Amino acid sequence: MPRPSRAPCLNATSRLVDPAQYQRRLDEFDFDIISRALSGGSIPSDTLSIVYGSEAAKTKGSRNVGGISHPAIDAMIEKIGQAKTYADCIVAAKCLDRLLRAGRYWIPMWWNDEEWLAYWDMYDRPATKPKYSSGAPGIWWYDAEKAKRIGKA
Numbered sequence: 430m431p432r433p434s435r436a437p438c439l440n441a442t443s444r445l446v447d448p449a450q451y452q453r454r455l456d457e458f459d460f461d462i463i464s465r466a467l468s469g470g471s472i473p474s475d476t477l478s479i480v481y482g483s484e485a486a487k488t489k490g491s492r493n494v495g496g497i498s499h500p501a502i503d504a505m506i507e508k509i510g511q512a513k514t515y516a517d518c519i520v521a522a523k524c525l526d527r528l529l530r531a532g533r534y535w536i537p538m539w540w541n542d543e544e545w546l547a548y549w550d551m552y553d554r555p556a557t558k559p560k561y562s563s564g565a566p567g568i569w570w571y572d573a574e575k576a577k578r579i580g581k582a
Contacts, residue, residue, distance in 0.1 A: 456490040465494060466539060471561055473522040475510025481529065482506055495534035502528050551576035 441462075446454065454460050467480065479485055483503050485493035505525035512518035544563045553572040558564050576582040 455494065458489075458494065458496060463494060464538075472515075473509050473518060473525075475506055477509065477525070478503070478506045481525070497529070497532065497534050499528065499532065502532075549576075549581055550579055551581045 455463070469477070480492045481495075481497050481502055482493065483498040483500070485491040486496045486498040502525065505521050505528060508521035509518055509525065512521060546563060546565055548565070551572060552566075552569045553575065554564060554569045559568070573582055
């Protein structure tokens with residue numbers, strides 16, 4: 430039985446450039462790989478075309494740094510924008526997610542399903558935390574009793 434082939438090995442190099450050159454290369458999509466954090470809202474909308482749409486892939490300086498240009502992706506973004514119900518929006522968003530994953534346009538990183546916080550135990554917070562954040566510091570409050578116990582009053 431033949432031995433399975435291994436994935437090709439990458440010989441990568443890194444080159445430092447000044448900020449102006451880096452920005453020009455970003456604007457012109459003149460790079461092989463970059464590190465970029467993407468975020469979005471909790472409810473998808475047709476503004477996803479700014480990052481994943483074919484038109485953005487042709488626009489210098491756009492946020493579509495992966496050069497993603499695919500009619501099925503454009504169609505799903507349009508379906509998300511035209512959704513009449515939340516359920517329809519989520520179905521289209523899940524379909525878009527599958528298309529983006531199948532395209533392998535990026536290497537996911539910087540994700541952790543937990544939030545790590547270091548703080549003095551002189552604050553209190555609601556028993557139920559927000560769904561997508563710790564709430565710190567916006568919904569936490571100073572607790573004089575706790576502060577007194579740890580000598581921070």
